[in-house]
Amino acid sequence: MSMHRALPCITPSTTYGGNAMNMKKRICTDEAATQLCDLYAGVIHHCLKKINRYPDHNDYDDFYQLGLITLFDTYETCLKDALVTENSFLFVSYAKQKIHWTFLDQIRKEQKKVSREAYLCEEELEEIPSTTSFEDQLEQTDLLQRLCACLTAEENAYLRDALEGLNITEIAKKQRISRKTLYKRRRQIQTKASPFLKA
Numbered sequence: 307m308s309m310h311r312a313l314p315c316i317t318p319s320t321t322y323g324g325n326a327m328n329m330k331k332r333i334c335t336d337e338a339a340t341q342l343c344d345l346y347a348g349v350i351h352h353c354l355k356k357i358n359r360y361p362d363h364n365d366y367d368d369f370y371q372l373g374l375i376t377l378f379d380t381y382e383t384c385l386k387d388a389l390v391t392e393n394s395f396l397f398v399s400y401a402k403q404k405i406h407w408t409f410l411d412q413i414r415k416e417q418k419k420v421s422r423e424a425y426l427c428e429e430e431l432e433e434i435p436s437t438t439s440f441e442d443q444l445e446q447t448d449l450l451q452r453l454c455a456c457l458t459a460e461e462n463a464y465l466r467d468a469l470e471g472l473n474i475t476e477i478a479k480k481q482r483i484s485r486k487t488l489y490k491r492r493r494q495i496q497t498k499a500s501p502f503l504k505a
Contacts, residue, residue, distance in 0.1 A: 329383065330383060331382065331383060332387060333382065334378045334379075338389060341389055342388065343374065345388070345389075346388070346397075346398070348470045348471060348472070349401050349402050349405065349470060349471065350370060351471065353402060353405040353406045353471075354373065354409075355471070356406060356409075357369070357406075357409050357410070359409075372408060372409065372412060373405050373408075373409070376401075376404055376405045377401055379404075380397075380400060380401045380404045388401070394466070395462070395465075395466045395469075396450065398469050398470055399450060399469055402469065402471075453498065453499055457495060457498065460491060461491055461495050461498075463481060464488060465495060467480060468492075474489065474492075
């Protein structure tokens with residue numbers, strides 16, 4: 307979290323009172339929390355952008371902390387361990403959805419509490435970009451895992467980075483390949499994904 311302003315320390319011991327609706331599969335220790343922050347901070351940033359929260363926004367830190375809490379909770383309740391490399395791809399999809407929904411719930415709570423001073427009115431909520439890319443459509447289906455089995459290692463690498471919220475330029479830089487190659491890879495994935503999205 308070095309890229310952020312100093313935030314009050316959040317550890318699993320201070321964020322969980324237990325949730326009867328979500329049975330825990332594992333405990334998020336302080337060590338696990340540190341690893342989760344290192345591996346998945348980008349997921350929280352992606353979700354913050356989707357609700358138009360940026361570092362200069364006065365409640366950015368509050369939402370970032372809420373994202374961390376939700377990330378830890380998701381780790382504890384997810385069927386597969388996010389710290390196992392082979393599970394990271396599906397965990398990103400699951401965590402993004404949980405964090406985004408939690409942010410929207412928080413915004414709605416703020417609206418009800420102080421309607422005149424609400425940061426986001428219902429009209430603005432409707433203007434938040436909807437998940438319309440084919441990658442986002444994929445993450446909302448239970449067919450993602452089957453699709454991944456049909457993709458090459460390079461295609462899986464692209465899709466994983468795209469689901470983490472990186473754009474083509476950022477992915478090209480990270481993977482050290484040309485944008486042209488990435489666009490070709492993206493088209494190949496779209497072709498393979500088409501039957502899954504129509505199903």
